[in-house]
Amino acid sequence: MSDALPGSLRQYADRHGLDVASLQAALDWQVLFWSGEQQAADQERWRHWLNANADHRHAWEAVARMAGTLGTLSPQVAHRTLKQPAAVSRRRVLGALAVAGLGSMLMFAGTGGGLWQRAMADYRCARGEQQRVRLEDGSSLILNTASAVSVDFGNSRRRITLAPESEIALDTRPSALDDTGPLALALPAALLSVQNTWLTARDLGQGAGTVGVLAGRAQLVTAYPRQAAVTLNAGQQAHFDRDGLSVTPLSRQRALAWTRGVLQADRWRLADFLDELSRYRDGVLYCDDEVADLIVSGAYPLKDTDYVLESLARALPVAIHYRTPWLVRVGAV
Incomplete structure (x- = not known):
């Protein structure tokens, strides 16, 4: 179990507050279980390692999320499910898990609250799918791959909440015919107020996100006190994270490409x-x-x-x- 930790995975550990050595060990354990090379005593050694300290448990939870549902199965069941030969290349699996962790974490990235939000969402779509919805106020909504939203309309209140790592295109211009007032669009780390607006919004995870305004305007307030509220006009996009907020020109074609x-x-x-x-x-x-x-x-x-x-x-x-x-x-x- 001596494979060096790839640089991309080391960056992932730093961003998610994981101990690098613990993450390396957790990956080694997962690769051992997938390889079919484990011995009878390895399961007990793994339990002892897992319970030794909190860093080990946090690292193992991260690897289990990278591995998807296989992370919750016994080594024997996981190996049969993968249907791989006994001599799996540990380097290849390490690399695969590394990049998976830096990407979407097999759809289950983010906080535990994100999983709950997805389960309770009013609208959601699976990986590789998109969903188009006409809301009760006339607004049109498009959900991109592996996205989910909750909708709260009632008592003069209109609010749409994105689950972590979701992406949408929202057009509220049809609702303006009824003079329904502003709509609140909540991302995990930002809140927008929009009216008669067409925009795209994506939560990037880890407190980051992007918003692009195609028509109308939107007021954006992030969760970070040092960042002042900004008004985005048509043709502008904003990227925000813990380090700052920037506003740049919007490429309309690029912003709408995924909707096509x-x-x-x-x-x-x-x-x-x-x-x-x-x-x-x-x-x-x-x-x-x-x-x-x-x-x-x-x-x-x-x-x-x-x-x-x-x-x-x-x-x-x-x-x-x-x-x-x-x-x-x-x-x-």
């Missing part, structure tokens, strides 16, 4: 492109460090992510390796 089922990239790093593409497919998608900085541009159909991967292999010096349908590595030719 398109992933549009403009000179993205391959690693960043795959991270975004992984939001639209089940399983783990990652690339080797040696191809991570290759540049990707173009418009790609989100309905067929396997076709997108084939397109990358034709356009770039990379090969697509399917360990299983849900575990895919992009490496050099």
